[in-house]
Amino acid sequence: MKENNFSFLWKLFKPYSYLMLFAIFGGIIESLAMAGIVFIIKNIIDDVFIAKDLTSLKFVVTAIVVIAFFKQLGFFMRDYLYPLAIFKVVRNIRADIYNKILNAEPSFFVDNNLGDILSRITNDLEAFTKTVKLLSVNLITQIFTVVAMIIVLIYRDWQLFLIFLVSVPFLALALNYFGNKRKKYSQRLRESFAEFTQIINQILTGIEVVKLFDKKPFIALFQKINNKLYHRQKKDIFYESIYLAVVEFIGYSATAAIVFYGGYRIISGNLSTGEFFSFLGGVVILINSLQVLQRGAVQIKALNPIIDRLRFLLMIPQEEDKGIEFKGLKEKILYKDVYLKIKENQILNGINLRIKAGEKLGIVGLTGSGKSTMVKILPALIKNYQGEVFLDEHELREYRVSSLRKRIGMVSQDVFIFNDTVRNNLLIAKPDATDEEIIQALKKAKADFVFKLEKGLDTVLGEKGSRLSGGERQRLSIARIFLKRPNILIIDEGTSALDVKTEEEVINNIFSEFEKNTILMITHRLKILEKTQRIVVIDKGKIVEEGTKDELIKKKGVFYRFITISGEKFKG
Ligand SMILES: Nc1ncnc2c1ncn2[C@@H]1O[C@H](COP(=O)(O)OP(=O)(O)OP(=O)(O)O)[C@@H](O)[C@H]1O
Ligand SMILES: [Mg+2]
Known part of the structure; x- marks a missing residue:
């Protein structure tokens, strides 16, 4: 095993070393008992069967029962206590990974694939549990058994033992060859499992779209992945079986x-x-133990890639929460020459923008022009921009991330509703909110439909809020804002799914509730833009025009073309 993986395991298991010690102790008892049984075979045959001595028979039978009792006591200790320690460790790993994900740098999720992350948490963690269990329960015990058997065998007849030793180099060769093969295929198998989880995850999330379009590409892709997985499993089991067959053959030859x-x-x-049968019994047990031991050694090699994949999750770059406390905007937000590249694409291309505290700013632009990206910078969901963004006199990156997120609210295009009650979905905005506050917030967000649900606030909303319509989900997400009462409010097409009348009412409520606060409003609707004090037009990651609605229309530039193309919607 790799040195750093070993110390990784060591650190995990150290708190439970008392359990491991008891388990090891159990293993030693068991091995000693096995040695006792092998030893006594000689007495059974020579004293009882051949010499026909009745006293020896009583002694031998009593000894068998006593030895069996200790053997099983030892067995129970190792077979229960090792897994117990492992389950405790795995529980800690799960908790650790969960926290690491919650506190991950946002860019981690841009750079990494969701299905792969999922697969690591499920498949790899499961494989880890299984393998470590196998290793500890069997491997550690077998070491004692091997030592005990070797002592018994040498004591019985060292010449016979030398003959047995001849087979050892062959066993070692087989181990080395097949061990390397298994390591290779174990690694590939893990990758295949990840691909598989990934595609299933994708299909499940997009099942409606999949149904509406041609299924063939999805099927073809899946077949490829599924077949690859099958082939790798085949290789994996092939090398395991042929390895076992070879080892057993070597064992029989030695016998x-x-x-x-x-x-x-x-x-x-x-x-x-x-003496001969006692020796033979010892050899059978020894070969069996060696085989388990070798299989364990092969598993250790297979364990390396699994641990590597888990450690990747445990080393997810974490957000640091330190710096100046953002207490609310006093003067201005200032974007100064802000550039951003995501995977070779220039998304923001020199944004320069000054927003006064308390200003209501409209943001317009063609789809993909960088509007969402630009505003996501404020609550530190994007950090790797070039240039500077100031909140009053400090650059964004000087502020404590949690303080920014606490006071900057965002209703985004993608609403996140989790599978829980309406109440719990809203409490994330204000954990100590009373039901009365929640009801008020829902009313302001025009989310009255909640009151008609069979269990009201206690209604469970289904995965991703599956039992709600798009507009209902948006209104819940807006209700969160009324509870959170942020200092800076960003609405990124957060009302786009509402009908014109409801939308207007909701927007009116937002503007009167947050009259004194800064509001950034990304929208295509002229009616809403009219309520803002200034509009900026984004094109290809750059601000190309700014002014009031009337100024922009007079200018007959990008904005004018934009609203004339959009037609009806913009006549407002
Ligand atoms: N995580 C990402 N990885 C790669 N490209 C991204 C990512 N996020 C955004 N982009 C790209 O950045 C560009 C701007 O995206 P953004 O979401 O800011 O546009 P937008 O103006 O909000 O568009 P829309 O009106 O459709 O919401 C797009 O071309 C998009 O493809
Ligand atoms: Mg957007």
Whole structure:
């Protein structure tokens, strides 16, 4: 195992070393008991079966029961306590990963694939649990058994033992060859599992779109991934089986050699039958243990890629929460030469913009022009921009991230409703809100439909709010804003799914409720733009025009063309 993976495991298991010690102790008891049984075979055969001595029979039977009791006691200790320690460790890993994801740098989710992350948490963590369990429960115990058996065998007949030793280099060769193969395919198998989870995740999220369009490309893609997964599983199991077959064959050959030499010695009278069978019993147990041990060694190699994939999650870059507390905007927001590149695409291309505290600003632009990107910078959802963005006299990156998010509210294009009650969906905006406050917020957001739901605030909304319409989801997301009462409010087409009348009412409520606050409003509707004091027009990541609605129309520039193309909607 890789050095750093080993110390990784060590750190995880250290708090539970007391459990591991008891489990190891159990393993030692079990191994000693096995040695006892092998030892006593000689007495059973020589004293009872051949010498026909009744006292020996009583002794032997009592010994068998006592030894069996200790053997099973040891077995229980290792078979229960190792997994217990592992489950505790895995519970900690799960919690750790969950926290790491919650506090991840937002860019992590741009750079990494969701399905892959999911697969690591599910498939890889499961494989980790299984493999470590196998390793500890079997591997550690078998080491003691091997040592105990070797001592018994040497004590019984060192010459016979030397014959057995001849097989060891062959076993080692087999281990090395097949171990490397398994490591390779284990790694590939993990990647295939990740691809599989990824595509299933995609289909499930987009099932309606999949149904509405041609399914063939989805099927073809899936078949490719599914077949690849199958082929890798096939290789994986092939190398495991053939490895076991080879090892067993080596074991049988060694046994045959021992029977040959042992039989010869019995015939020539310098080995008792009891001694021979006791030795043979020991060899059978030893080969079995060695085999488990070797399989464990192969597993250790397979474990490396799994641990690597888990550690990747545990090392997700984390957001630091330190800096100046943002207490609310006093003077201005200032974008100064802001550029942003995502994967070779220039998304923001020199944004320069000054927004006065308390200003109501409209933002317009063609789709994909960078509007959402520009405003996402404010609550630090995007940090890797070039240039500077000031909130009053400090640059955004000097502020504590949590303080920015606490006082900057955003109703985004993509509404996130989680599978819980209406109440809990709203409480994320203000954890200590009373039902009365929640009801008021819902009313201001025109989300009266909630009151008609069979369980009202206690209605569970389904995954992604599946039991709500698009407009209903948007209104819940706006209700959150009334609870949160942010200092700077960003509305990114947050009312686009509402009918014109409801939208106007909601927007009126927002403007009167947040009269003194700064509001950035991304919208295509002229009626809403009219309520703002100034409009900026974004095109290809740049501000190309700004002014009031009337000024912009008079100018007959981009904005004018934009609203004449949009026709009806903009006549307002
Ligand atoms: N995570 C991302 N990875 C790659 N490209 C991105 C990412 N997010 C945004 N972009 C790209 O940045 C550009 C601007 O996106 P943005 O969401 O800011 O546009 P927008 O003006 O809000 O458009 P819309 O009106 O459609 O909401 C788009 O071309 C988009 O493809
Ligand atoms: Mg957008």
